[in-house]
Amino acid sequence: MNDIGIRDLGDIGIAGIDVYGTDTKKTSKDTPKLLMFFRSEDQAKGLPKEDSKSSKIEYTIGGIKTKKYPIKDDTKYNQSFGFDLFRENLMGNNEIVYKVDEDTNGDYIVDTNQKHKESATKNLQSFFDSSSKLTLELIDTKKTFYIDEEFILKKGTSPLKDKSYYAPNILIKPGKQVIISAKFFDTDSSSKLNQTVTFKLSNSKGIESVTQVLTFNQNEEIIGFNIKTKANETIDTQATITAFIKDSSNKDLEIGRLTILPNKVYEPKLIFVDVFYKKNTLTTSSNYSNLANDLNNKSFNQASINFNLAKNQILNIIDTDFSLKDPTNTLGKWLVQKTGTTDYETAKTDDVLTILKAKFFENIAILLLNEIEKSMQDFEVNDGVITRKLLPKDKTLKDWFFQCSQLPGNSKATKWYDTLVVNLHDYISSIKLGFYPLFMCNNIYSSTSVLAQGLVWSKGLIVPKAGIGNTMIIAHELGHNLGLRHTFDVPNPSTEKGDIKIGMIDTLENIMDYLPDVPGTHSKNFITYQLQKMRENSEKLKYNIDDMGYKIEKEKSGASFPTNVIKDFSNNKKIETFSNNICLYLFKSYEDIYNLQNTTKLESYRDKILSIFVDIIKNYFKNL
DSSP, rough: OOOOGGGGGGGTOOSOOOOOTTSOOTTTTTTEEEEEEEESHHTTTTSSSSSSTSOOOOEETTTTEEEEOOOOOOOOSSSSSSSEEOHHHOOOOOOOEEEEOOOTOOOBOOOSSBBBOOOEEEEGGGGEEEEEEESSSSEEEEEEEEEOTSOOEEEEOOOOOOEEEEEEEEEETTTTTEEEEEEESSSSOOOOOOOOEEEEESSTTEEEEOOOEEEEEEEOEEEEEEEESSSSSOOOOOOOEEEEEEOOOEEEEEEEEEEEEOOOBBOEEEEEEEEEOOOOOOOOOOOHHHHHHHHHHHHHGGGGGGOOOOOOOOEEOOOOOOOEEEEEGGGGGGEEEOSSSSEEEOOOOOOOHHHHHHHHHHHHHHHHHHHHHHHHSOOOOOOOEEEESSSTOOOOOHHHHHHHHHHOOOGGGGGHHHHHHHHHHHHHHOOOOEEEEEEEEEEEEEETTOOOOOTTTTTTTEEOGTTTTTTTEEEEEEEETTTOOOOSSOOOOOOOOOSSOOOOOTSSSSSSSSOOOSTTTHHHHOOHHHHHHHHHHHTSSSSSSGGOOOEEEEOSSSSSSEEEEEOOTOOOHHHHHHHHHHHHHHHHHHHHTTOOOOTGGGGGGGGHHHHHHHHHHHHHHOOO
């Protein structure tokens, strides 16, 4: 019979026996543990990540050449809820967020070169809750373990600069159920840990249910975790889900946490505008409902922003169309015929967008003036001499103002109608009402391969023909409209600045990054800063025209004789300017054409006339 060393029983496959009671290995109940939350099983396994086993590929993105490894995506995240996990390898360490400076009205400040001014605010880690009780390093007696970049427990000291445990942030719109992933880490490598983990919710308002208990049997096991939000109640303050186990003295020991963010819903409107240059080839109305659904389900529901569809519109444009601010900036100079086709192309989508927006808002202004014209043709005034219509039935506003201009000293009246168009254009284009026109260019391409373009904190984006239907590219540009900049500074010679200064592509998946291959295919998520920024900007808007707070009251300008004007909740001075000008032009033309001696009588009708204008504006937007 062979002699067997009793201390070497592990050599024959027997483990966990301490014959002399001198075992220094802790039981599973005492070994360090950690639980982490992930949006999907793929993310729990370290995705997305660069495939460093493949060869680097040279990409040209935004006109800039760079070499990167191919990206292995998280294919199990459906993108319908917001989830942000701080990952130092993707987002850097102590990365500063830069905020665009705003004036007292909440509008962005630009410098003399029309570039946004920015200020450093705080770092990305500050958007997460952390706990001194938790760390990504686990110390088991004299051995140190750490969670690596791919969320694998390894022996040794963590190479991360920041070893803090940051609770991921999740944002789920009301009435939605999601299953995320919980991953358990234990320095005990046994296969039958039978470890019970319980979960406690700090605040249940807006939350219908969460998983209460999970049992993990081994290190790095991944199990689904359920969260369901209430359909008819919102989460108004952030809540925390905390994971506990019982320690050796049967006390609760925290091993992980997750932060649930507020989920008030914002519901702006998308106005899809079919654009045709020179020739309208549309035979049936375009259907963009699938695109709108995808924008919600794959992007903006992450921020609890849900776009509703307004009525489709058509915009026919010609060479001589121009930006109202610059009549020399005509459309024809930016478009040429695409070789071998009946379509057209442009190298300057930004200039074309400026003109499209001007034409779109100008058309709305003209529609509103047409309604105002009809109402004034029916509006009776008593001028102290006779009762008659403020505007004759057989006269348009243009005709009436022209007639006035023919009288001595009234030559400027020829410009009154155009001034009113500009006044209304300026107000409608800056109104704090949640709607965004998307100019879908049916016969215009970009010669520089631009698939869509939008401007930061501005209504409207252009989608050249090749970009129509590319959900994530359009989501990127809508992100700009909602106030987001890129995740990088565009290298010289451009002066375009990003909200954060991470290298292009380095996020691997952020919707506001420039990512390689087929545009938009890697775009997956918004980070917490972006979610909050879009929601902050959305909070500044109204989504029902009845909530605009229109009222008629005295202007607060430095005018010598303040008059009553239309005001809205945002104190937009442009509607006040329109109020003053249209009353001035209507009263002045009436008084001069009828040679009225008593010029104060018409002023008594001012409030009633302005109230009619408010109703016209409200009716238009109610029927969008």
